[in-house]
Amino acid sequence: MKQMTATRKPLSRARVLAAAVALADEAGLEAFSMRGLAQELGVVPMALYKHVANKEELLDGMVDIVFSEIELPPEDLDWRPAMRRRAISTREALRRHSWAIGMMESRHPGSANLRNHNAVMGCLRKAGFSFKLAIHAYSVQDAYIYGFALQERDTGFETPDSAGKAAQSRAQTIGGALESYPYLTEIARKLPESAYDNAAEFAWGLDLILDGLERLLR
Amino acid sequence: MKQMTATRKPLSRARVLAAAVALADEAGLEAFSMRGLAQELGVVPMALYKHVANKEELLDGMVDIVFSEIELPPEDLDWRPAMRRRAISTREALRRHSWAIGMMESRHPGSANLRNHNAVMGCLRKAGFSFKLAIHAYSVQDAYIYGFALQERDTGFETPDSAGKAAQSRAQTIGGALESYPYLTEIARKLPESAYDNAAEFAWGLDLILDGLERLLR
DNA sequence: ACTATAGGTGTACGTTGTACACTTGTCAAG
């Protein structure tokens, strides 16, 4: 075992998971590999399998870390601000870990996942939502949150650079037929100068949904 | 070239794309490979590269096929039923091609994509939505549609079988601490007997959003 | 009849996840 004890503290499942999340954050899911992760940890690839069954299980654990970063609906708040907080917290977690966006509900659920879902459902039920209405309310909100995160990842330009690249890519497909898409050209013209803000956009739709729910609750 | 002309009509980009969509539909994105597709077409893997630049470009084309299956907002309808129709049509296309769910807005846009976006934006603008309100309206709706499709794929049990499997998987994580998650157990108890219907659930949230938009338009 | 070209083939390389057999550092029981 060469010089391990001197140079390196031993691995652990937690250390592997943390490094995996960090690597996926900066490299993206596409470039995230067991081999790359091993290298990051200064270890041979197969060493990881002493702490994690396989890549699938590793991803399960990573997703549960993301869930653990999401703020639970605060118990001391009314349902509406509580839901608002947790929705915003969820979006922020997904921004930090955009590789997780398609995977939040598709993987073997971990304990942070269960705690989260239980708390959200509990918040609604305790606020007086009937079971059926609570299911509806949960469904719309999560669909919106996950869907918004998806769109933000795909078209969300924080850098004006990437906005330019996307526009160019579109222009390439459009070719000479620009006049066929008048409403797209309107977007291309007006959006850049409209101080579009992802967080504000998210809140706008969220409040529209919460308004609707509030009306139905009464 | 052996017996090609006798046994097999020549490939074409369209044929490759169609076969790719069909294969992804039944095998899932994970199991979808260039080699598998080639086999399906009775051809050696490298033959595909005469009609498609690489796998990425192939996926771009596949996604645009999905877009082409989405009904445009009918011109002769008022904005609200028109938006409703195209939302439902989008969900249905995504159910048919669930491998496309995370990719609709992330890939190099094809012409069906552009036509679709232009038509949706046009429908809103012509109905009197201001530019900013149209952007908001578009954003909420699409976030909801894509997010719902995602959840439906991940937790949508059309077979009571898969519902059982999911429940068992959850129970395994919960272990003995079932009483820690009272609201999850409520769901597990009540949902199965509540005739939950994905299409109806989708329409419920969609109408909530459209209600909100209608109020803001006036 | 000749040749350019489009379409299909065969081989090969680098990268991936991971099975399996191995070494080695640590520690408990005799």
Place this chain on the structure above:
DNA sequence: CTTGACAAGTGTACAACGTACACCTATAGT
């Protein structure tokens, strides 16, 4: 103090993937 079990890290190897590159061949235009 020895022993031997066990946990952790190593090394080799394999199948499957995307695809570069050189090659063949059937057809079409001159």
